[in-house]
Amino acid sequence: MTESDSAVEPAIFVISYDADTLQENQFSQVSSIESLDDHRLTTWVDVRGLGDGSVVQELGDRLGLHRLALADVVNIGQRPKVDVYDGVVFVALRMVTLVEGGRLHWEQVTLFVGANYLLTFQESHDDCLEPLRERLRKGRKLIRGGGPDQLATSVIDAIVDGYFPVLEHFGEKLEEFEEQILHENRTDTLAALYLAKRDLSGFRRATWPLRAALTQLQRDEEDGFHATARLHMRDTLDHVMQVVDVNESYRELAASLVDMHLSIVGQRTNDVMRVLTVVSAIFIPMTFVAGIYGMNFDTSKALNLPELGWSHGYLFFWCVCLSIAVSLLVLFRRLGWLAR
Amino acid sequence: MTESDSAVEPAIFVISYDADTLQENQFSQVSSIESLDDHRLTTWVDVRGLGDGSVVQELGDRLGLHRLALADVVNIGQRPKVDVYDGVVFVALRMVTLVEGGRLHWEQVTLFVGANYLLTFQESHDDCLEPLRERLRKGRKLIRGGGPDQLATSVIDAIVDGYFPVLEHFGEKLEEFEEQILHENRTDTLAALYLAKRDLSGFRRATWPLRAALTQLQRDEEDGFHATARLHMRDTLDHVMQVVDVNESYRELAASLVDMHLSIVGQRTNDVMRVLTVVSAIFIPMTFVAGIYGMNFDTSKALNLPELGWSHGYLFFWCVCLSIAVSLLVLFRRLGWLAR
């Protein structure tokens, strides 16, 4: 549990709307947000940047939020979870972006769903919620007609939908690794595969608790969510379960690839060994024979290297060598070592 | 979650029947399907091809289907699931076909089970439901006497029955791999085994959630299924559980085969190493000895290579070589390296 060391200055974006009207403002002071007092409107207060703890504190005071939930906002690295404090639903989850080099960037997003407001906190200014804001502005009936619960569901849904391109990226990466491991012989594949496994493990840590949290949110009658929002939440939950499923099967494939690599490298080492053994076993004895006839014993003595004086001595030498080579090759063929 | 990029033009096949009559038509316009208004008949609207989203939309409007369920129809790659929206049961599952080269082709099938209709969506024109249609046409009492719930159960059952030949195919493949790994020494086995593992993993992703979904469908009293359909659903669920069991044990066997391969290759490398070591260890020292007597030291000096001048020098050389070879062979026999 690390305190956010992000130096991003908070900016407060506020959208107030009902089915007919919509107002969009940016504030620097919490006290200036008037629409929070208008209970006919739904107000979305979106704080981007956690660099100034006082903004969190002031919003918390103004809306009467629980001290423990506020602490969770600034302590980034939370487990995805849903807590209900006196009718206010607190949701923490993790937003993912694919940054350059194929690495993942995780950001914590926290939501407070009140009677007439949705309060969201993000670590930085960039997010994946712009399409959602566009739908709000365009007055899509579904979202404008609902309250903060419907809006919160849409925010969560947008964040979860952001998981899919990342998963697809992993899918492509795994196919690449598969190709490299099964058919090429590259030394850097394993390091890249390990990093992918680590990322998939991080993905898992973001999605498993989210599944549990959303299941609770979708079922719990006491959280004040309406039937429509609840139906949408079920749909979002389906998406999370799909992410979890695919992630699990990717993790499994990654583990499987490591096992395969080990087996394939073992097989290749075996192939290399066989070549070495065949060549060595054939030439080492023959070299020994050649070495014999290179010795300088005094051939004037009858018993010393008589072959050297034979008129067909050289031929005899080749016969010996060939018979060694042939008999070993026959042996190796029987052992199946000559097949590839 | 991928939008269907299938360019297959939708074709609408409609079968309306009761116990006594049966009518079969193909429509191009949703509005022309009149039997949907006749509540005495059961109407099966079978849309094959998702190339035109407007067909889905019009059918959804006409039958009052939920927006979220309709979105699931066109987003292929759904998790198998059962949802109930206002009395209409929505089922998503996956149909498998074995295509050339032993690879699997997955297609999404979605069902809407209403009071007097069954609406099915498939990705392409080919399916495994023709035998079922034949049974309908032949007026088999069991299926003609039931309503849309009975028909839906039969459709799901037919799709699940399509899993068995695929499983059998995997079974045969695994026996092949077993043979290759345990008794042959082929280099391409591992790549094929990996692909099979990946396919089995995909199979799992299609069947595990289906088990949960059908269990829910079979138990849930609110989905409007009658007792007969429910009994049939229990039977289908049994089949799914059987598929899950067999699939799990195949996955296990596949993992076991990879482990075995590693162990067997290790064993083989060990065997190869032993041969290399025995041959090298025997001939390298002997070659060294031959090398000694091939040196050109000035033998006129008494201390330089006196053996060269011995009358039995060559014999002496052989004795040295033989004693080296014999003592090493004895050593290796003791180490157990000469046994195969």
Add this chain to the structure above:
Amino acid sequence: MTESDSAVEPAIFVISYDADTLQENQFSQVSSIESLDDHRLTTWVDVRGLGDGSVVQELGDRLGLHRLALADVVNIGQRPKVDVYDGVVFVALRMVTLVEGGRLHWEQVTLFVGANYLLTFQESHDDCLEPLRERLRKGRKLIRGGGPDQLATSVIDAIVDGYFPVLEHFGEKLEEFEEQILHENRTDTLAALYLAKRDLSGFRRATWPLRAALTQLQRDEEDGFHATARLHMRDTLDHVMQVVDVNESYRELAASLVDMHLSIVGQRTNDVMRVLTVVSAIFIPMTFVAGIYGMNFDTSKALNLPELGWSHGYLFFWCVCLSIAVSLLVLFRRLGWLAR
């Protein structure tokens, strides 16, 4: 789900009994079994061989059995399960026999437990129920006093008891493998171990669902089993759980043995490599030295191989060789390569 391709002609064995009387007959016609109509007797209809589907059909018609359960009888390869259809309890389970060569032979047994009858179907004529029949004939009070539920429990118990000798056989096999892997160096152990793993996996597939099925049967109040039969069922369930436990621990040991084999072979390869490396590293440099003094440079030139003309040249050569050997041996001893 395979249709039974067994060509075994069905034989119908019928035992009717109450506490006092017992009659035993063999029929070829279903219609001849009169005792089924006598509700004072308990009738055990034992059909051995599924070669003729009409026998199953006629019995089903006569006793009013459900179409789906009858389909399960002839489709061998069922998952063990318990289903209740209108007061008739249907049980499917698997009977195992150890055949020559240590392989397992599985057979499907299905039971229908009605108010006054027990109907069993077996794939072939041989079974493990003869001791049970003997107890029936001898009029053992426990079993003769009970109804079809008690008889069914006894049949299931006898089949489950047949699992124990098979498990013991696996236990002995594993000890053999243990011995071979840890202390011998046989190449065929792995293949045999893999087959044992496959068999244990099949065993698991037969027993896990059985545990769930019997638990349900033992608890379910609606299946019409009496307290005594239920107590016996609890005992049988205990046996099944014991089988499951032992089977799991055997599976674990088998997996452990594969890991051990890999590690031990790695260790052995390392030992072999060390010997090769020590021998090569010592003799290769020395052979090089011998090769130097075997060169034919013109020694009349002062700088060419002056050692050849030294009077202690040969001694010098041996000093060089010995110093190479000794220093390498010291190095290898420090590396710990000379210890076994």
Add this chain to the structure above:
Amino acid sequence: MTESDSAVEPAIFVISYDADTLQENQFSQVSSIESLDDHRLTTWVDVRGLGDGSVVQELGDRLGLHRLALADVVNIGQRPKVDVYDGVVFVALRMVTLVEGGRLHWEQVTLFVGANYLLTFQESHDDCLEPLRERLRKGRKLIRGGGPDQLATSVIDAIVDGYFPVLEHFGEKLEEFEEQILHENRTDTLAALYLAKRDLSGFRRATWPLRAALTQLQRDEEDGFHATARLHMRDTLDHVMQVVDVNESYRELAASLVDMHLSIVGQRTNDVMRVLTVVSAIFIPMTFVAGIYGMNFDTSKALNLPELGWSHGYLFFWCVCLSIAVSLLVLFRRLGWLAR
């Protein structure tokens, strides 16, 4: 499920007590145990040795014990379990002793807890209950004040406490293996580690079901245990859970050690290979060069081995050798093969 083949003759030890008095006897006849009829006393009948089935039968008849429970007494190798038969609680569990050579000796202990008696059966005469008997004799209030339920709890607790020294023994063994695998290079470690894994697996089979059984015993209101005994049972259950935890983590460490061994041996083989390769790759080309100049071509022809006649030929040879050696050493250093 093996029939006890233990030939140990049963001896019946009886202790009868209430808070004030205690009597201790040894009987050979079941009928002589009179205190069983005195309902004011708690009677502990401890049968050691299962060599004579009639003792079990007579005790069963006298106390009205259930046939199935009595069968479990003589069939050793039971799963730990708790069953309630007509108010009599039947408990089966396993007692462990560490015998010479560090192997485990398991023994089955079965308990019947009745209204005024505790009946225990052990396989042999030695047990770990002597300290408990001593506490009984010394009249410790806690145990003398309670009934058979309290006594049974104490017996179970004593048996469970006997698991701890065995666990500690495993802990020490694992540390030894750790030392051997990480820092030494012994060939017998793996075999010993495998045996420890097998023992830990057996330990698991004794403790997991015990946890479930005691949980049931501690919660179940119908077993007639009083609040005090129930509290003590909770404490014993805590100990069992601790044993299960530690056992699981030992199993994990053992598996981890096998993996580590494999990795470390792989590393060592790699180190050995690098030495062999460096030595071979340097000396084999140099030996080839020496071999060239040892050839006997007719140097009177100008093109044949002119180097042999050069006045600095020998120097030239050394330059070639050195440049080969140096360039290879530079290459190997770059590959990082010279570092240890």
Add this chain to the structure above:
Amino acid sequence: MTESDSAVEPAIFVISYDADTLQENQFSQVSSIESLDDHRLTTWVDVRGLGDGSVVQELGDRLGLHRLALADVVNIGQRPKVDVYDGVVFVALRMVTLVEGGRLHWEQVTLFVGANYLLTFQESHDDCLEPLRERLRKGRKLIRGGGPDQLATSVIDAIVDGYFPVLEHFGEKLEEFEEQILHENRTDTLAALYLAKRDLSGFRRATWPLRAALTQLQRDEEDGFHATARLHMRDTLDHVMQVVDVNESYRELAASLVDMHLSIVGQRTNDVMRVLTVVSAIFIPMTFVAGIYGMNFDTSKALNLPELGWSHGYLFFWCVCLSIAVSLLVLFRRLGWLAR
């Protein structure tokens, strides 16, 4: 379950407070602690050091604590757990400190939460509770306003917060191992990794049961905790679950690193082997050829080594050698052995 052999003399630190006043004392006699009798104050009795069992006993007698709970205090090595004895909540958990050399030091902390007191036992004098005491002294409203339940929650929270720096330490260590395994080739990495795995396993044993215990404490209505304390407990539970999550993913990464190491070492061995094989396979045949022409056959016979007398014999030799080398290099390039 080991008796604490810690010789640390117990010191009793007492803090009594209500919202307005706070008193802090150190006692050597249990009987001197008067504030325990003042029910308007909350009294925290903190016993540090378990060297003298009588202190535990006297406190137990004075506060009427249950014998079994007191036994758990002095038996260190308890599983984290929560037990309720007659309204007194007993909590056992483990406190971790990172000591020099990166090893973990575990200490048992036990808490008794009574109506007006909190009693804590620690193994030694140092602890991580000083910041909490500071907050007490400074009169922070939240903690001074609550009773013993709030104080106990804060103590548990402080201990759990102590897990995070240790986890971060493991995270850094794992990144180090990752670097070493993927990019360096050090022999001591595996031993360090194994120790880290063992520590993570110990961490798990401390946190998994804690999660279960705190969940129970947070839900159980009978333990007398107030709503505020309960909310704080939920927050602490969140932290524990985060610790569990991170720990699990570290354990997974550690296991993954061992697998990776094995694969990478296998790859490296394969690379080394290929170099050895290429060099040997090229030079061994060439050396054989050189050996042939170093033989001393009597060249006066026409058939003996006629090449030696050729005027281009030496050139011929080089042609043979080059053609051997080139053809082998071409072969190895085709096998892909020359690529790195």
